[in-house]
Amino acid sequence: MSAFSLRDVTKSYSGNSILKGVSIEAEAGEFIALVGPSGCGKSTLLRIVAGLDHADRGEIIIGGEDVSSRAAGDRNIAMVFQSYALYPHLTAGQNIAVPLAMRRLSMAGRLPLIGGLLPEQRKIRAEIQRQVKTMAASLKIDHLLERKPGQMSGGQRQRVALARAMVRHPSVFLMDEPLSNLDANLRVHARGEIVDLHRKAGVPTLYVTHDQSEALSMADRVAVMIGGRLLQLDSPRRIYDEPVHLEVAKFLGQPRINLLQTVVDDNGLVQAGDIRLLTHTPLKPTTPITVAFRPEFVRLARAGDGSLPARIERLEFLGSEVIVFTRLAAMEGIVVAKIAPAEAIGLAAGQPVDLKLDPSAILVFDEKGDRLSAEIAIVSAKRTEAVYG
Numbered sequence: 001m002s003a004f005s006l007r008d009v010t011k012s013y014s015g016n017s018i019l020k021g022v023s024i025e026a027e028a029g030e031f032i033a034l035v036g037p038s039g040c041g042k043s044t045l046l047r048i049v050a051g052l053d054h055a056d057r058g059e060i061i062i063g064g065e066d067v068s069s070r071a072a073g074d075r076n077i078a079m080v081f082q083s084y085a086l087y088p089h090l091t092a093g094q095n096i097a098v099p100l101a102m103r104r105l106s107m108a109g110r111l112p113l114i115g116g117l118l119p120e121q122r123k124i125r126a127e128i129q130r131q132v133k134t135m136a137a138s139l140k141i142d143h144l145l146e147r148k149p150g151q152m153s154g155g156q157r158q159r160v161a162l163a164r165a166m167v168r169h170p171s172v173f174l175m176d177e178p179l180s181n182l183d184a185n186l187r188v189h190a191r192g193e194i195v196d197l198h199r200k201a202g203v204p205t206l207y208v209t210h211d212q213s214e215a216l217s218m219a220d221r222v223a224v225m226i227g228g229r230l231l232q233l234d235s236p237r238r239i240y241d242e243p244v245h246l247e248v249a250k251f252l253g254q255p256r257i258n259l260l261q262t263v264v265d266d267n268g269l270v271q272a273g274d275i276r277l278l279t280h281t282p283l284k285p286t287t288p289i290t291v292a293f294r295p296e297f298v299r300l301a302r303a304g305d306g307s308l309p310a311r312i313e314r315l316e317f318l319g320s321e322v323i324v325f326t327r328l329a330a331m332e333g334i335v336v337a338k339i340a341p342a343e344a345i346g347l348a349a350g351q352p353v354d355l356k357l358d359p360s361a362i363l364v365f366d367e368k369g370d371r372l373s374a375e376i377a378i379v380s381a382k383r384t385e386a387v388y389g
């Protein structure tokens, strides 16, 4: 049984279709990152799962039960927002205790003075305090329990929000960009902390982010949503290396994947410069095709030694790598290469080079953006042999 399932979740706002039948099945303890460009519907989907908004169609199943018509408070879901949503007038300890107090204490038990006088409620309060302290210790925030949110750093507030979400052992964890208010160094550190916490708690998690490195590094599987449709749900490696759709290929990777536009010729063959390919499904002549390959698979060779002649337009030194922008000689198109600084020594703008490509790294997409399986050869005009991938 899946830990949670979203089935055909569909939503429109004022006639605008925002979610177009999104389905996700999460395994027990799985960490799924939901990524996509701004406005693709990520937060809307999360709010619907949390019960803060309602779908027009579709089901939310948690632990085998359909919770679609249950109120947010009855779904046993914990949510961490980008803003952390801590109560500013309560201390960290009181903030963490809120979900436990709401569930376990009676109305009278929650009142500061009266609650302390009722023996049964006093016992529950002591147990809540114990749980808050244990959770705070595991997140290393025990020294902050008496502080209010205004007296803490962004990273500390984020940990208090996580502690508050985890303390009641939810069935599902939802996180909406929980790291986006942290600076770059703290973000990388906090990524590791969240992954560790997730591993220890084993609660299935849906994690929304627009940061692709966060998604690829943290998740068991990545869900790529574009324009309200889930285009691919797969392991980070497959999402990156074997995108099923051009939009997925374009969304992931920095710098962006190289794209060359071409058409099927009269013999059913596709040629982009010296890249020649034959798709496994025959295509009609003049069908538009996109040939794609990632910058890290482009190597630079001396002019005459590779297969795709080009000229260097610009180099960007980024410390651990150099981004080289080249313009192809044989056809329209800019190809970007990502190389090690040592390989860039002696390269300069204006210089002619040959680009070398591994045929197995080349992806081919049809005009609808669907990936095609193809036999690919790189044939230099100067060389007779072809390399097949």
Ligand SMILES: Nc1ncnc2c1ncn2[C@@H]1O[C@H](COP(=O)(O)OP(=O)(O)OP(=O)(O)O)[C@@H](O)[C@H]1O
Pocket: 013, 014, 018, 036, 037, 038, 039, 040, 041, 042, 043, 044, 045, 210
């Ligand atoms: N309550 C609402 N009423 C009308 N339109 C809404 C409402 N909530 C969201 N939208 C619209 O739905 C679309 C998706 O919004 P959503 O916040 O889900 O996107 P997102 O993928 O989370 O974006 P971001 O990465 O920028 O946070 C947007 O065009 C937004 O304007």
